[in-house]
Amino acid sequence: MSMPEKYDAILIGAGHNGLVTAALLARAGLSVLVLEQRKSLGGAAATEEIFAGFRVNTGADDAGLLHPEVLRHLDLERQGLQFVESPVLAFAPQPDGPPLTLWRDPAKSSSEIARHCDDDARRFPEYCRLVQRLSALLQGMMTLTPPRLHKTSLAEAYPWMKLALKVKGLGKRDMMEFLRLLPMPVYDFLQERFKSPLLQGVLGSAGVSGIRFGPRAAGTTFLLLYHSLNGGAPAGRASRFVRGGMGRLSHVLAEAAAKCGAEIRTESSVSRILVDDQGRAAGVALATGEELPARSIVSNADPRRTLMDLLGPARLQPRMMRRAGNIRLRGTTAKLLLALDSLPRFQNAPPGDDHLKGHILIAPSLDYLERASDDAKYGRISRRPILDAVIPTLTDPSLAPAGKHILSVTAQHAPYSLKEGSWEEQAPELADLIIGTLAQYAPGLQESVLHQRILTPLDWERDYGLSEGSIHQGEMGLDQMLFMRPMAGCGQYRSPVKGLYLCGAGTHPGGGVTGAPGFNAAREILKDRKRRGDNRRGV
Amino acid sequence: MPDRYDAIVIGGGHNGLVTAAYLARGGLRTLLLERRPIVGGASVSEEVFPGFRFSVFSYVVSLLRPEIIRELKLPEHGLAILPLESTLTPLPDGDCLYRDADHYRTLRDIARFSPRDAEAYEDYGRTLYFMAKAVKYMLGIMPPDPTKLNPRDLIGMGGLGRHMLGLGEEKLQTLTKLMTMSSADFVEEWFESEPLKATLSASGIIGTFLGPRSPGTAYVLLHHYMGEIDGNFRAWGFARGGTGGISEAIASSACSLGAEIRTGASVERLIIKNGRILGVALQNGDEILSRTVISSLDPRHTFLRLAGEKHLPGELVASLKNYVYRGSSAKVNLALDAAPDFACRPGDGPHLRGAFSISPDLDYLERAYDDAKYGRFSRQPYMDVILPSMIDPAMAPPGKHVMSCFIQYAPYHLAEGDWDGQRQALGDTVIETLSQYIPNLKDIILHRQVLTPLDIERTTGLTQGNIFQGELSLSQLFFLRPAPGLAQYRTPIRNYYHCGSATHPGGGITGAPGRLAALEILRDLKK
Amino acid sequence: MCHSHEWREWAGWLAASTYEHSHEREYYAIRNGVALIDVSPLFKYEVRGPDAVRLVNRVMTRDIGKCQVGRVMYTPWCDDDGKMIEDGTVARLADDHLRVTAAERSLRWFEDCGYGLDASVDEVTEELAALAVQGPNSRALLQELMPHAGLDKLSYFRLTKGKIDGFEVTVTRTGYTGDLGYELWTPIANAPQLWDSLMDKGNGYGATPTGIVALDIARIEAGLLLIDVDFFSSHKTLIEAQKSSPLELGLGWAVRFDKGDYVGRQALLDEEERGSEWALMGVEVDWVHLERLFDEVDLPPRVAGRASRSAVPLYKEREQIGQVTSHTFSPILKKYIGLASLRSLYARPGNQVEMEVTIEYSRQRARATLVKPPFFDPRRKKE
Secondary structure, three states: OOOOOOEEEEEEOOEHHHHHHHHHHHHOOOOEEEEOOOOOOEOOOOEEEEEOOEEEEOOOOOOOOOOHHHHHHHOOOOOOOOEEEOOEEEEEOOOOOOOEEEEOOHHHHHHHHOOOOHHHHHHHHHHHHHHHHHHHHHHHHHOOOOOOOOOOOHHHHHHHHHHHHHHHHOOHHHHHHHHHHOOOOHHHHHHHHOOOHHHHHHHHHHHOOOOOOOOOOOOHHHHHHHHOOOOOOOOOOOOEEEOOOHHHHHHHHHHHHHHOOOEEEOOOOEEEEEEOOOOEEEEEEEOOOOEEEEEEEEEOOOHHHHHHHHOOOOOOOHHHHHHHHOOOOOOOEEEEEEEEOOOOOOOOOOOOOHHHOOEEEEOOOHHHHHHHHHHHHOOOOOOOOEEEEEOHHHHOHHHOOOOOEEEEEEEEOOOOOOOOOOHHHHHHHHHHHHHHHHHHHOOOOHHHEEEEEEEOHHHHHHHHOOHHHOOOOOOOOHHHOHHHOOOOOOOOOEOOOEOEEEOOOOOOOOOOOOOHHHHHHHHHHHHHHHHHHHHHHHO | OOOEEEEEEEOOEHHHHHHHHHHHHOOOOEEEEOOOOOOEOOOOEEEEEOOEEEEOOOOOEOOOOHHHHHHOOHHHHOOOEEEOOOEEEEOOOOOEEEEOOOHHHHHHHHHHHOHHHHHHHHHHHHHHHHHHHHHHHHHOOOOOOOOOOOHHHHHHHHHHHHHHHHOOHHHHHHHHHHHHOEHHHHHHOOOOOHHHHHHHHHOOOOOOOOOOOOEOHHHHHHHHHHHHHHOOOOOOEEEOOOOHHHHHHHHHHHHHOOOEEEOOOOEEEEEEEOOEEEEEEEOOOOEEEEEEEEEOOOHHHHHHHHHOHHHOOHHHHHHHHHOOOOOOEEEEEEEEOOOOOOOOOOOOOHHHHOEEEEOOOHHHHHHHHHHHHOOOOOOOOEEEEEOHHHHOHHHOOOOOEEEEEEEEOOOOOOOOOOHHHHHHHHHHHHHHHHHOOOOOHHHHEEEEEEEOHHHHHHHHOOHHHOOOOOOOOHHHOHHHOOOOOOOOOEOOOEOEEEOOOOOOOOOOOOOHHHHHHHHHHHHHHHO | OOOOOEEEEEOOEEEEEEOOOOOHHHHHHHHHOEEEEEOOOOEEEEEEOOOHHHHHHHHEOOOHHHOOOOEEEEEEEEOOOOOEEEEEEEEEEEOOEEEEEEOOOOHHHHHHHOOOOOOEEEEOOOOEEEEEEEOOOHHHHHHHHOOOOOHHHOOOOEEEEEEEOOEEEEEEOOOOOOOOEEEEEEEHHHHHHHHHHHHHHHHHHOEEEOOHHHHHHHHHHOOOOOEOOOEOOOOOOOOHHHOOOHHHHOOHHHOOOOOOOOOOHHHHHHHHHHOOOEEEEEEEEOHHHHHHHHHHOOOOOOOOOOOEOOOEEEEEOOEEEEEEEEEEEEOOOOEEEEEEEEEHHHOOOOOEEEEEEEEOOEEEEEEEEEEOOOOOOOHHHOO
16 A cells, blocks of 8 residues: 655645645645635635525625735735725615715825714824824734743844834824723724714724624723724725625635645545654545545634644543633634625715725614624624624625626624534524614615525534634633633644644634734744754754 | 922822821821811711711722731721622522632522533632732832833833743633623623622622623622622622721821821912922912922812913813713612611521622613713612611611612713702612512611712712722723823922822722822832 | 541541541541541542543553453543643452542543543542451451452452442442551442441441541552642643653553553653653652651651651752652551652762751751662562
8 A cells, every 4th residue: 555645735625824834835845735625615705606696605705814924925816816805885875864984095095084073073183193003013013923921032022122122112292192002992992082973883893893802891992903904994904805895815725735735635524633652743534534644734714623622532631622712712703604686785874986985884883783793692683783794795796697786794792612502593583673673774675686595603603614613713802812722832823733824714813814823833833943953953 | 388298189089198198107297188078088977867877978888908908907997808708799580699708509599590500610719810910010019111111111111021021821811701791791701690690790880880791891890899809709808987087097007107187178260380289279378388299189170270271281271181980870878777688588697798789681781871871870889888887786776777788870960850859769769679679678777878970970079970980991001091191190289189980990998099109209200 | 427536638638537536446447447538538430431441541551451350540630741640549340430530620621631532421429438448357358248249359449339328339449558458449428338237247347437537548658649739740840840741750661651542642652762851750758867866866767656647858968859748657667758759860879968857946867878769578478
């Protein structure tokens, strides 16, 4: 029997982060195999034809967080990746009353805000400048490997010290403000600045996106800054879409990897990570029973699943196992995908359809956000959910048959752990609730629905392998950031098992289509490889 | 022309008293001015009803720094802290969780609810011991200012960094969690049974306008555990004579060290010239001159009212206006004709000499918070109840008792109505809730006193009735407390200082802010 | 059973220290008759399921895979760093069923170590009574009560089942005295009657209710360690120095490296390669020298009495090389003996050392010799 070829690296999961890692490793000359359990690539960054003729983003819609350094490094735009930027970042309708439209241009947004509150309009440009400055700082942190909690080497600490100096360079006032704001509830942050409940609600919704907490929770300002990257400051989202759908990004990444020799196998589900006698990760076993050896294993699966399920029982020492078991996941997001016969018509909407090209938000006030999360705390679906809808067909008509549209709605909160009932029975009710809620703002929406599909946290878990349906692979709370992401002792993309790495959203800097975790993981893997190579020569 | 003092301390709360005592001890001619007829601020004992003495506001002590007790010789001045050894969590089904100084017996009781929890309890206790030890360092120093490049602040930051890294990975990660998590999430890393989780995480909500599931409350939980580092496992105590006993002891010590204390003296404004303080003007028109003035009041009074915006930089005024108070606590004091009879433990017993925590499960606490978020007092409030007369019989006539109920949540801002209209409704809710666990309660109540956040504000001057002089949230701790640039007890006005709970390390009867402030002032005056 | 004159706390329960004012009769029952000791406060766990052995083997340092049905094994267990958590016995009741005893609560640890394995852990501490029947006459007494249990053929660290008064009783040939002895395990409701029957029939065998004080002397003679005295659980220690590994406690024989991975294996292996810094030895005080020290103040040697659980320093010349963690006068050996943790550099049998003794308020050093425990190991224990 001939031994199967031993890869330098096997990637578990072809999410966008896994593909970034694969492309970078392959480019560095490693033999790379990517194993994806689903039929399509991209994980939660995929575009699939789930209704005939409609190519739908089944996960993320907005590519606004994609890190410029990742783009530049992989030269993705030269390889055919195209972005479409909506002039409008967010549109928040009201059932009776004027809607709020936030433009990419802060000045233009200010004049819209003036229709709601003059004071807010005056303060808005200053707010945008502050958020931009602070989120630029965050962006600098995103492509750095977090320092270890102790025994940090100078080389590891150096980039962070540089950044710290930059923080000091911001000036005393900004620096204190940065330190004060990071742990602050977005509720307080926005109350300090604005009066209009609608403006507060829209901005605040970025601070609670993907987490079970409400806007009064500490750390939500941090999340607002995170989502305000790349020009998204005026609305807490950048409304930058990929032409051809989000899946196109994954394909471009896959092509970049393949061009350098990486092999990609879909519908190959990894059931176990193999560990050799020395306790080093040595390969993977597929669900089919096939075993594939490799020098390194890189998991794009979430850390809990990687460490507790894939690694198999009795592989981690109890201390690490308890930490992995304590990773807070708490998926809370559902997605409703609609194929529409015509564009929805929102009440009091301005003429034209520019306002529908960004995010359409149902987040009328901070209290609304808070009440939505109250329900989730007790294991209930929010009776009045926070909705974030996108119509990708407006910026890219090729995604649907002529004249038809896709409405992709992200709904919060839909807690993974329901106190009563099961997701099987509650999923249709949730779909009705979302459509019904939207219809209060866009009467007649129901009549234009051609097809619909709901994805609950349970679906994320079952079909996408995201434990507890956590789209960020771990709640983006302050205690699960930086060196604490996914857990202490695991913050440098290395798992407690030698040769096993993590590269997904569960690692620093976190969720969203940033590419940064994959980018950083590749750097650390190559660093280890170099170190080992040096050792070998030394012996 | 009145005499000139070296130091005038405004406000005779326990921190003001501690500052005055230390300044007098440092040889300064010190005068303390208290608006009310008695000293103590929120640490006072008063005979509210004939024969019944109450610790009117603050009611237990776990945090009073032992160095203060030693350095100010408080036991010689009458301080005695009596142990409050048990916590009883009665449950709606008639059962209860009972924890006391008998460690192994406590574990057995916890094991009735979950054997895993009993095992985890030891690990949890050890972890909090480590954490208290780690944080004690920070509580004992003046916060360095990370924006300053002078040697003292740099050394301070360096020392802090060394201390942190010296903790090792395991402790540092736990400390990080503790600083950022919710108390519920934190305790859920150990425990599964509701009464234990709720009762432990309740320490994280006391005095805050946050629920047990709000991030940031884990730190408050630790803050309440700090007392344990210097003493026994649960070093909660009750001062003989009530918390007023603490203030009286400090006042007596201060006087013996040469400080003067004037009650009924309300400060109207500061006398400031060329950005420098010269003294204070009282409501009665008197002006008293002093080299330094130290305010133990909260920032609204210290800065916005007494100093006035015109003497402060605009940025600072903006920060101080954003400083979060959010009073959330109320107090109900009951005079009882007899001892209360618990449904879960009928009759007399050692449990009556401990605390009772109305915290049957996490959702109960969280719902109580939900009410407050939307401007209502909790329909089913969290309560921490003790019977001071059981511990110190002198608090009530023989055979009769006083009951102190700390209530959360009672938001300062009500969505509907006002506190003058809702005060009695709050009292009724408290008694209804307690009666579920103490069936004879309604029959034995002789008198009741309901103190809403508004009453706390009116009597003690604490803005919005916040018992910590401002929320203990991450954005308002350490070098950010109460605002950037104000954390080192100095103010932009020369020779004007502040020393209240709104300064590092924060609220509770610790005396630590008062002591640290006094040490800084003495240091400045030596130069 | 409840006629004790003195109680002490044991894991949240009360246990008899002695049943009379003096423990002496109870001690001699262990060595010369039969002692009945209620050891029910031991924590007891049942591990069941297809992976039951895997789970226990994941926790323990000994190879539980070799523990056949009907066998009992003593074993330590450790944390990730190879530091001792505690020790106990594992009884293999069936292929997929083991019972583990522990001095501390261990459910959470066992469950967490077994994450992902197909086995359940149940605590039966309060359901199962445990009664130690120890001493030279224990076999004869039990044989009279349960003639069909085959006790004559039950070898050391084996178990059998039988009936007493119609109750199902599991008998293990184990104990904490270093003598011939058994432990009986039965549902708690049967315990009082079991006790009464043993006392009833035991009259002719010298059966004596025995408390912890006498047991403490016997276990030191047998060289058996006591948690919180001779070592501390790494789950409770506040500093690293308070922890110890089984290798440092003379339990190297119970640490296996050839059984696959288990909790703490790597750390123990590293320590084995490096060599342990500490070792556990027995200490025999030079009686003549001790007598002379007492004689200097005109007193006879006053050492007989209870075992001491407060540690005293151990010296080699001027240097402190360790501490004697429990020590006692052995009534049967007529020697003053102790168990000591000391720098492994000095841990050679025969090495002359000095142990601190306090005579008339003055600290003295008594000469002593290091020996390999046990001090007392009668053939009947295993025969």
